[in-house]
Amino acid sequence: xxxxxxxxxxxxxxxxxxxxxxxxxxVVSRIRHMTRTAASRSGINPFYxxxxxxxxxxxxxxxxxxxxxxxxxxxxxxxxKVIAEAHRVLxxxxxxxxxxxxxxxxxxRIAQHYDEWYGVDVDPEAVMVTLGATGAFVAVFMAxxxxxxRVVVPSPGYPCYSNTLHILGVGGVVIKKxxxxxxxxxxxxxxxxxxxxxxxxxxxxxxxxxxLEAHDMKTxxxxxxxxxxxxxxxxxxxGITYGQSAPTALKFDPEAIVINSFSKYFCMTGWRVGYAxxxxxxxxxxxxxxxxxxxxxxxxxxxxTVEALNGPQDFMKEWVETFRGRRDYVVKExxxxxxxxxxxPVGAFYVYPSCAGAIGKKTPSGxxxxxDTDFVTGLLEDEGVAVVQGVAFGLEPHFRVSYATxxxxxxxxxxxxxxxxxxLV
Ligand SMILES: Cc1ncc(COP(=O)(O)O)c(C=O)c1O
Numbered sequence: 360x361x362x363x364x365x366x367x368x369x370x371x372x373x374x375x376x377x378x379x380x381x382x383x384x385x386v387v388s389r390i391r392h393m394t395r396t397a398a399s400r401s402g403i404n405p406f407y408x409x410x411x412x413x414x415x416x417x418x419x420x421x422x423x424x425x426x427x428x429x430x431x432x433x434x435x436x437x438x439x440k441v442i443a444e445a446h447r448v449l450x451x452x453x454x455x456x457x458x459x460x461x462x463x464x465x466x467x468r469i470a471q472h473y474d475e476w477y478g479v480d481v482d483p484e485a486v487m488v489t490l491g492a493t494g495a496f497v498a499v500f501m502a503x504x505x506x507x508x509r510v511v512v513p514s515p516g517y518p519c520y521s522n523t524l525h526i527l528g529v530g531g532v533v534i535k536k537x538x539x540x541x542x543x544x545x546x547x548x549x550x551x552x553x554x555x556x557x558x559x560x561x562x563x564x565x566x567x568x569x570x571l572e573a574h575d576m577k578t579x580x581x582x583x584x585x586x587x588x589x590x591x592x593x594x595x596x597x598g599i600t601y602g603q604s605a606p607t608a609l610k611f612d613p614e615a616i617v618i619n620s621f622s623k624y625f626c627m628t629g630w631r632v633g634y635a636x637x638x639x640x641x642x643x644x645x646x647x648x649x650x651x652x653x654x655x656x657x658x659x660x661x662x663x664t665v666e667a668l669n670g671p672q673d674f675m676k677e678w679v680e681t682f683r684g685r686r687d688y689v690v691k692e693x694x695x696x697x698x699x700x701x702x703x704p705v706g707a708f709y710v711y712p713s714c715a716g717a718i719g720k721k722t723p724s725g726x727x728x729x730x731d732t733d734f735v736t737g738l739l740e741d742e743g744v745a746v747v748q749g750v751a752f753g754l755e756p757h758f759r760v761s762y763a764t765x766x767x768x769x770x771x772x773x774x775x776x777x778x779x780x781x782x783l784v
Contacts, residue, residue, distance in 0.1 A: 407751030411746070426772045428772055437626050448663065546579065625667045
């Protein structure tokens, strides 16, 4: 058999043979390459949490200190059994690709977890392991929605939903939520939107920490089913609740799509393990998408995560109690600071205070505080406290504080936020 002659390289500026013409073509090509611009789909807002993190890192690089209250990640590592299992897998070299849907012991254990926690029957074949909850909602959006579909995204809410939908050419229809409905959407609001194809919710919510009660969840899932709308329930903060536990959407609608992750309750943000569960047809579609985009999440993380569910979970329960103490402390402190007011969340590890009383004032260095972005910028500059502006989540003038950091950091930060607010004139 005669093999075809090799094709010339596709990137002309690496052509090393040929005369003048080839050389000048290469130069022109390089210029064209340099003037190319990013696709319009990248014209989304940045993920402000990461932007604040970057500003905080720059400040650290200048030798100044920073208290990190911007990132939603527990200040404790994964359980010892998880870490030990990761070591074992590395030592025994049982690495390599896994199937795209994730290793069978993990899918089976996740299904069992839904039975243990909520009493719902989930088929392991209807579970898809993903790269965190982020990997799950990106793959779910790709598999469930077509270009031009309309998906309801609550605001204030997690900003990556609408940005991802925008990237995919799917319309994000924003529902403005208010404190009167505990920052959760109502059927009346949905009815007013005209035909839609999907609704994504996170309960407990990021950034407000409010929760849908069981009967509200049922009303919304019933409405979605009756209207042929995908109900997508992001259950990433389940387990981190301070009163009633959060109900899973699968309890009310076996055809809902649930998204979850080991990032928060199991303290495994960097391990990048999440999952989607739902009707087998959509899971098969998600599998097709993931197998050709990211393939699967790390084999080491998958193996170790089985132990997150098999091992003792008592320490997580203790953590939730610690979070509760921190929540109470932070809410009390913030409500005693001039210019701020802070509702009490019932889940997750964020508070979302209003800074309305600071707007229109100036910092001692003369910087005007015209909105919440100015507020968080001034707070980082003057006091080294990193928090995220409310505009990032859709409600101004607010800011989000993560109390998943250490108690010592929180106490220090509350003192600095007070000093900053008292310094405004
Ligand atoms: C509501 C919500 N969904 C998804 C994510 C992403 O989580 P993961 O680390 O599992 O990708 C976050 C992270 O903060 C979140 O708050």
